[in-house]
Amino acid sequence: MSYCTVDDLRLLLPEDELIELSDDSGVGELDESVVARAIEEAAREVDAYVGLVRTVPIPEDEVPGLVRDITARLAIFHLFRRRALRLEQIPEVWQKEREQALRTLERIARGQLKLTHTDTEEQPAPFLRPVTIGRA
Numbered sequence: 471m472s473y474c475t476v477d478d479l480r481l482l483l484p485e486d487e488l489i490e491l492s493d494d495s496g497v498g499e500l501d502e503s504v505v506a507r508a509i510e511e512a513a514r515e516v517d518a519y520v521g522l523v524r525t526v527p528i529p530e531d532e533v534p535g536l537v538r539d540i541t542a543r544l545a546i547f548h549l550f551r552r553r554a555l556r557l558e559q560i561p562e563v564w565q566k567e568r569e570q571a572l573r574t575l576e577r578i579a580r581g582q583l584k585l586t587h588t589d590t591e592e593q594p595a596p597f598l599r600p601v602t603i604g605r606a
Contacts, residue, residue, distance in 0.1 A: 471527035512544035519575035
């Protein structure tokens with residue numbers, strides 16, 4: 471069961487950061503097995519919520535874009551968490567991404583958001599984007 475790929479994570483985080491978060495051996499390369507474990511952990515989290523309203527795991531050819539996006543964001547959070555000694559060491563933006571993802575999953579579980587497999591977009595839907603507000 472894999473609701474997203476390493477390429478989905480690359481849309482959200484630069485390659486050098488993915489390498490830093492996954493390269494336990496220090497060879498300067500992405501460790502795809504570490505990333506795969508983070509994705510699987512995120513997918514299990516998604517299933518805990520989505521399973522309340524539909525059968526899980528979701529077949530690969532029916533994974534909604536929203537589920538793919540949430541899974542990718544949670545996987546990145548899990549990659550940061552494995553490097554952090556304390557929650558405070560995880561970048562605030564990724565803590566907020568996780569909080570937003572869990573709120574969205576709660577809405578799905580309560581039936582307030584409906585998942586359809588036609589909900590497939592090429593780019594992940596932003597939850598939080600840095601906004602620069604300038605003075606005119």
